[in-house]
Amino acid sequence: MSDTVERALTALLSTGGGPGARGGDGLDLAASLLAADPAADDELRRRGEGYIRLAWERGWQPADVARLVRRELRDPQARLLAELIAGEVRRYERLPARWAAQLADLGVDFTPDGGEGPAVARTRAEPYRADRFSYATAALELYLLLARLPPLEPAGPVPGTPVQQAPADGEPRMLSRIRALLAKAEATGYPQEAEALTAKAQELMARHSVDEALLADRTHRGDVPGACRIGVDAPYETAKAILLDAVASANRCRAVWNSAYGFSTVVGFGPDLDAVELLHTSLLVQGVSAMTRAEAGQRASGRKRTKTFRQSFLMAYAHRLGERLALAAEHATAEAARAAAGAAAGAGAESGSGLLPVLAARDLAVAERTDRMFPETVATRVRGVTDAEGWDHGTSAADAADLPAARRGRTGRDRLRPGR
Structure with a gap:
């Protein structure tokens, strides 16, 4: 030395x-x-x-x-x-x-x-x-x-540990198809085409997640919830964290925001974590693009309060999308449960073999894993929206946004809730 x-x-x-x-x-x-x-x-x-x-x-x-x-x-x-x-x-x-x-x-x-x-x-x-x-x-x-880095809640194994399962080469084919659909939806200038592309992505994501849950239950695969971290960067990080929380809840996951270090930890099963990452990124891209267009119109009319407009816009966008995601998730879960029950009845299976008990067990596993990782987490009510025009424009943008993965039952308590 x-x-x-x-x-x-x-x-x-x-x-x-x-x-x-x-x-x-x-x-x-x-x-x-x-x-x-x-x-x-x-x-x-x-x-x-x-x-x-x-x-x-x-x-x-x-x-x-x-x-x-x-x-x-x-x-x-x-x-x-x-x-x-x-x-x-x-x-x-x-x-x-x-x-x-x-x-x-x-x-x-x-x-x-x-x-x-x-x-x-x-x-x-x-x-x-x-x-x-x-x-x-x-x-x-x-x-x-x-x-001087403090300890964090582990979101996965430490590299170099003796026992590690080799990751599969590449990503699942279904996820690659979803990623391609979202990329086309974000790039097109035609709303109808974007809606069709994202609707197809939503269908594929829902099917993939439900199939994985049923397969794990049927084969007793022993899946357990995992975790990943997603960056929540300034500016307007509070609104971005609220958006991520809404996406996580709609995808049977839970998100915990660490504002000091600029990320949220999302807890859930593997396919659901993939869905959260893809959907959050897509909706954030759509939201920022819509905000930029709305802001340009405001400046053209002589408006100067750009920062408050942006903050209120993104807060409203996140809040309204949370409502839309929750409603869409409840509807998609009910549809999937009816389809699973019909398939079980057609095969002569007992009625108890439906989807809802499987999803409920996974919800409980995610909740328990989150509580073990973050035993002292508290919910926070967020305030500070001061621009009415920004809020209205943000709400309209959220109503127009495509939801490629707004599906499945809403789980977990909201940890960030915007207020006006």
């Missing part, structure tokens, strides 16, 4: 402050020590990879850390973070599900161990280059943030 690195980190970590603290005099001293000793570079990198591993053990995932680094630090630290993550994940034979997409968003390509050689991870961007003092300063600021 490099004595220089140890002395530098001791000086750095003696600095007070939270995760975003820059280090002050301790940072300058630590950077000076490292800049004067090129032989310490390899050990400095290894210590950085160790901080990445510590973040995983504390429940953080690549996207969570990257989001915080972008918010608290700067581009050099974001590039250094990608390099450290690439170096750390080379140690693993495989990664937890959903991590590949997170790494790709960070510019890190990961090839798992195929039995013929070690795993490979590479960054697509050029490595960060600077003079020695600036490089050391950027690295130490990143390390300070990583070292």
